Amino acid sequence: MREETKEPQVGITTKKSENFSEWYTEVVLKSELADYSPASGFMVFRPRAYAIWEKIQAFFDREIKKRGIQNAYFPLVIPESLLRKEMEHFEGFVPEVAWVTMTGDRELGERLAIRPTSETIMYHSYAKWISSYKDLPLRLNLWNSVVRMEFGDPKLFLRTREFLWQEGHSCFATKGEAEEEVTDILNLYAKVVQDLLAIPVLTGRKSRLEKFAGAEYTMTLESIMTDLRVLQMGTSHHLGRNFAKVFDITFSDKDGERRYVYQNSWGISTRLLGAMVMVHGDDRGLVVPPKVADPKVVIIPIFYSEEEKTLVHRECRAILDELEGHGIATIYDDREDRTPGWKFNEWELKGVPVRLEVGPRDIAKGETVLVRRDTYEKSAVSRDDLAASVEETLDAIQAYLFGRAKAFQQDHTTQVVDFEEFRKALQNTGGFVKACWCGRDECERSVKEETGATSRLISTEKEVFSPCVYCGDTANHIVYFAKAY
Amino acid sequence: MREETKEPQVGITTKKSENFSEWYTEVVLKSELADYSPASGFMVFRPRAYAIWEKIQAFFDREIKKRGIQNAYFPLVIPESLLRKEMEHFEGFVPEVAWVTMTGDRELGERLAIRPTSETIMYHSYAKWISSYKDLPLRLNLWNSVVRMEFGDPKLFLRTREFLWQEGHSCFATKGEAEEEVTDILNLYAKVVQDLLAIPVLTGRKSRLEKFAGAEYTMTLESIMTDLRVLQMGTSHHLGRNFAKVFDITFSDKDGERRYVYQNSWGISTRLLGAMVMVHGDDRGLVVPPKVADPKVVIIPIFYSEEEKTLVHRECRAILDELEGHGIATIYDDREDRTPGWKFNEWELKGVPVRLEVGPRDIAKGETVLVRRDTYEKSAVSRDDLAASVEETLDAIQAYLFGRAKAFQQDHTTQVVDFEEFRKALQNTGGFVKACWCGRDECERSVKEETGATSRLISTEKEVFSPCVYCGDTANHIVYFAKAY
Numbered sequence: 001m002r003e004e005t006k007e008p009q010v011g012i013t014t015k016k017s018e019n020f021s022e023w024y025t026e027v028v029l030k031s032e033l034a035d036y037s038p039a040s041g042f043m044v045f046r047p048r049a050y051a052i053w054e055k056i057q058a059f060f061d062r063e064i065k066k067r068g069i070q071n072a073y074f075p076l077v078i079p080e081s082l083l084r085k086e087m088e089h090f091e092g093f094v095p096e097v098a099w100v101t102m103t104g105d106r107e108l109g110e111r112l113a114i115r116p117t118s119e120t121i122m123y124h125s126y127a128k129w130i131s132s133y134k135d136l137p138l139r140l141n142l143w144n145s146v147v148r149m150e151f152g153d154p155k156l157f158l159r160t161r162e163f164l165w166q167e168g169h170s171c172f173a174t175k176g177e178a179e180e181e182v183t184d185i186l187n188l189y190a191k192v193v194q195d196l197l198a199i200p201v202l203t204g205r206k207s208r209l210e211k212f213a214g215a216e217y218t219m220t221l222e223s224i225m226t227d228l229r230v231l232q233m234g235t236s237h238h239l240g241r242n243f244a245k246v247f248d249i250t251f252s253d254k255d256g257e258r259r260y261v262y263q264n265s266w267g268i269s270t271r272l273l274g275a276m277v278m279v280h281g282d283d284r285g286l287v288v289p290p291k292v293a294d295p296k297v298v299i300i301p302i303f304y305s306e307e308e309k310t311l312v313h314r315e316c317r318a319i320l321d322e323l324e325g326h327g328i329a330t331i332y333d334d335r336e337d338r339t340p341g342w343k344f345n346e347w348e349l350k351g352v353p354v355r356l357e358v359g360p361r362d363i364a365k366g367e368t369v370l371v372r373r374d375t376y377e378k379s380a381v382s383r384d385d386l387a388a389s390v391e392e393t394l395d396a397i398q399a400y401l402f403g404r405a406k407a408f409q410q411d412h413t414t415q416v417v418d419f420e421e422f423r424k425a426l427q428n429t430g431g432f433v434k435a436c437w438c439g440r441d442e443c444e445r446s447v448k449e450e451t452g453a454t455s456r457l458i459s460t461e462k463e464v465f466s467p468c469v470y471c472g473d474t475a476n477h478i479v480y481f482a483k484a485y
Numbered sequence: 486m487r488e489e490t491k492e493p494q495v496g497i498t499t500k501k502s503e504n505f506s507e508w509y510t511e512v513v514l515k516s517e518l519a520d521y522s523p524a525s526g527f528m529v530f531r532p533r534a535y536a537i538w539e540k541i542q543a544f545f546d547r548e549i550k551k552r553g554i555q556n557a558y559f560p561l562v563i564p565e566s567l568l569r570k571e572m573e574h575f576e577g578f579v580p581e582v583a584w585v586t587m588t589g590d591r592e593l594g595e596r597l598a599i600r601p602t603s604e605t606i607m608y609h610s611y612a613k614w615i616s617s618y619k620d621l622p623l624r625l626n627l628w629n630s631v632v633r634m635e636f637g638d639p640k641l642f643l644r645t646r647e648f649l650w651q652e653g654h655s656c657f658a659t660k661g662e663a664e665e666e667v668t669d670i671l672n673l674y675a676k677v678v679q680d681l682l683a684i685p686v687l688t689g690r691k692s693r694l695e696k697f698a699g700a701e702y703t704m705t706l707e708s709i710m711t712d713l714r715v716l717q718m719g720t721s722h723h724l725g726r727n728f729a730k731v732f733d734i735t736f737s738d739k740d741g742e743r744r745y746v747y748q749n750s751w752g753i754s755t756r757l758l759g760a761m762v763m764v765h766g767d768d769r770g771l772v773v774p775p776k777v778a779d780p781k782v783v784i785i786p787i788f789y790s791e792e793e794k795t796l797v798h799r800e801c802r803a804i805l806d807e808l809e810g811h812g813i814a815t816i817y818d819d820r821e822d823r824t825p826g827w828k829f830n831e832w833e834l835k836g837v838p839v840r841l842e843v844g845p846r847d848i849a850k851g852e853t854v855l856v857r858r859d860t861y862e863k864s865a866v867s868r869d870d871l872a873a874s875v876e877e878t879l880d881a882i883q884a885y886l887f888g889r890a891k892a893f894q895q896d897h898t899t900q901v902v903d904f905e906e907f908r909k910a911l912q913n914t915g916g917f918v919k920a921c922w923c924g925r926d927e928c929e930r931s932v933k934e935e936t937g938a939t940s941r942l943i944s945t946e947k948e949v950f951s952p953c954v955y956c957g958d959t960a961n962h963i964v965y966f967a968k969a970y
Binding site for chain 1 (some may be wrong): 520522523524525527528529530531532535536539555556557558559560561562563564567579580581582583584585586587588589596597599606609610613614619625629630632634647649820822
């Protein structure tokens with residue numbers, strides 16, 4: 001129908017199926033989600049990425065506020081002595097801590113850690129603020145960034161020395177209330193990942209070896225990426241009274257007894273954006289799920305004469321107003337120094353879910369050409385029902401992306417009964433390998449050493465279907481193993 | 486009418502008029518806006534303060550997005566060599582820079598500065614991203630925190646080693662467009678401060694000595710505090726092509742010529758919360774202007790018997806629903822272990838604009854007792870028009886606070902024609918001293934050395950009314966001087 005542009009293309013040159021890792025970096029950079037920075041290992045979140053993060057923030061923030069959780073801000077730095085107070089926690093972070101040792105040209109008396117996470121600096125305040133059961137529950141959330149100086153190759157969104165996240169930190173009078181929150185937040189995270197980002201998750205408990213240092217237990221969300229490696233999408237920790245004892249966070253209970261609080265902490269980060277790129281992107285670039293896309297629609301005018309131009313411009317503006325009137329974030333790309341073909345490529349690269357093409361013939365027929373970013377399906381929709389058609393299409397894209405990812409996850413989850421099958425499944429199918437486990441650290445460690453796969457989560461499913469996949473002893477857990485990011 | 490409570494009071498013990506500085510700290514701490522932290526000089530933003538900051542963010546964010554300005558995030562750290570690229574800028578910050586020199590137990594090859602501001606790290610990226618006039622304007626905003634390791638006594642919100650702010654950084658093809666933005670943002674800041682925080686401002690240009698190092702000129706907003714010292718409330722800088730030349734930010738213009746961009750940067754910070762406390766607070770604590778208050782209304786039940794309790798509870802809940810239905814953030818304080826008097830004190834301390842007292846006699850009369858936080862004025866309002874009365878009262882409080890502060894500012898602004906008058910005005914009246922100036926650095930410096938007052942801004946008023954207040958030569962500027970924070 002239309003000629004392809006002859007301009008030099010700025011599109012993706014690596015195929016997703018051929019070199020996943022290069023493809024990923026190319027998409028992130030060329031779609032202008034993010035960039036490297038002159039500070040080695042640190043990244044720049046460009047507006048397109050930040051806007052998606054803001055969508056996640058808006059949803060999550062509204063939800064936690066409904067629950068009475070409040071936002072606050074705690075210092076960026078933590079004195080070394082404070083960070084050292086909980087040793088298991090400290091040792092988990094110390095190799096990656098960035099230390100401030102000087103200001104101007106003076107040496108500091110005590111080194112300051114840039115927060116790798118805020119437990120210690122917050123709990124010092126919690127101990128001051130909490131004295132009675134009337135002060136409980138105390139549930140605060142921070143939107144901030146944390147620094148962990150990894151030395152491996154940086155990977156945008158997934159492995160950088162600084163990332164954006166939220167960290168929630170709660171204190172309760174009873175273990176029961178605390179545990180209820182752990183589950184509630186886990187479910188809320190699942191909503192963020194599944195409903196907004198259209199990425200299916202498996203949820204469960206981390207093994208002792210994989211849990212957060214200092215937590216009594218860690219609940220996790222795990223998703224499979226297109227390269228068959230698995231990414232931890234978020235965690236919700238029950239800290240028990242571990243930190244409370246170290247930081248002396250106590251309250252006088254209704255019966256007058258002094259008791260330690262029960263605590264949780266929980267977080268999701270901008271690594272979710274990396275997952276979104278990996279799971280939904282294709283050889284033409286980014287595919288942004290409609291619920292977090294902004295814009296959701298791009299309108300592209302097509303004309304060959306001045307007369308047509310006037311007509312088409314008028315129609316495009318009317319469509320823009322109509323869609324904006326329906327609350328659908330839309331842009332009208334009326335740049336005159338770009339061809340339609342160039343624009344198609346650019347907006348596909350940037351992942352805008354719906355493209356509308358408006359030409360004189362379409363106008364004459366009372367139609368608009370609608371193109372889906374996910375399937376490239378092209379249809380002529382009636383101008384009269386345009387807003388409704390666009391809304392339906394956006395819903396359909398959201399559902400399609402989730403469905404496709406869900407099928408991929410199911411196709412790459414293999415249930416095995418012995419170690420021979422385990423190896424084969426990991427090698428032939430990849431993704432999750434579902435197996436039974438006796439619960440011993442040694443077996444988990446051996447699986448990891450011999451296959452590279454780690455225990456991603458202990459399922460809530462209770463009915464074991466075989467002996468321990470490694471030692472053959474009686475099993476009491478169902479575990480999903482995978483090679484992980 | 487009601488007995489005062491006999492419980493120990495947790496209220497403010499210092500009078501604002503007697504020891505302003507102690508009063509300030511007491512209000513900030515006891516109203517639970519903020520707290521000190523174990524990291525010396527760093528502060529904790531508690532939920533009550535953060536919620537007010539979120540109101541400012543919501544307003545400002547909506548306004549800048551309307552203007553096409555986008556949010557982004559840039560790294561927390563800046564390599565020393567990059568920070569050093571613009572020397573005037575660097576020297577302005579270097580004594581206060583926090584340096585990261587180690588990670589884990591390794592020394593870093595190059596020190597990393599924690600950002601004192603983001604010009605250098607951003608403009609490095611800008612140079613990469615901008616190549617054509619088509620890439621302009623580029624207008625990004627960051628919501629983040631910055632670190633400046635001041636060694637004076639910390640003062641919550643006003644002088645801490647870390648504060649929250651937004652920093653906007655724009656590039657334009659022409660100086661004209663850039664300068665338009667400088668003014669537009671200055672006006673927007675004036676709206677934030679005057680319309681939301683109910684604090685009047687004076688605006689104008691900074692002198693050469695007082696401008697931001699590296700800026701061509703700085704526009705500022707200045708407000709008078711109740712202790713008669715003046716606080717800089719925000720700044721909007723035109724950077725000219727100063728940074729563009731250092732960072733090589735160029736674009737090929739429509740005529741094919743390669744040109745440097747014109748740049749601005751602008752920011753407001755959480756020091757605004759300190760100003761709010763100082764300007765509006767009183768001997769009972771915080772007074773939060775209704776537009777940034779959350780909650781705006783507190784409902785307090787008063788009853789003496791179980792029968793009354795049922796009746797009063799029902800009424801309070803109905804009022805709560807009604808006000809919430811009108812979008813008025815309200816809390817119902819139904820705690821049973823506190824007396825009404827205790828609650829009155831607590832919510833006054835925390836600055837909630839309107840208190841509703843609901844007792845059986847009020848219910849019988851079809852009325853509710855409404856108490857204003859600003860004037861303590863008490864009135865019985867008809868239950869039927871309650872939501873409307875509350876809304877009117879909130880508007881009235883907002884207007885009253887602004888009006889009172891405006892009158893205070895006018896009462897403490899003295900126009901003088903010579904240095905003798907200048908000294909007297911500063912000593913007797915305090916606040917702003919309005920005087921004419923020849924424009925020479927030496928005169929400005931001498932005024933500062935001899936009186937402690939600095940030039941706060943050069944007014945846009947053009948008609949000089951006397952010779953230079955210091956040297957007696959011909960003046961060409963009207964300047965507002967003051968002792969500043």
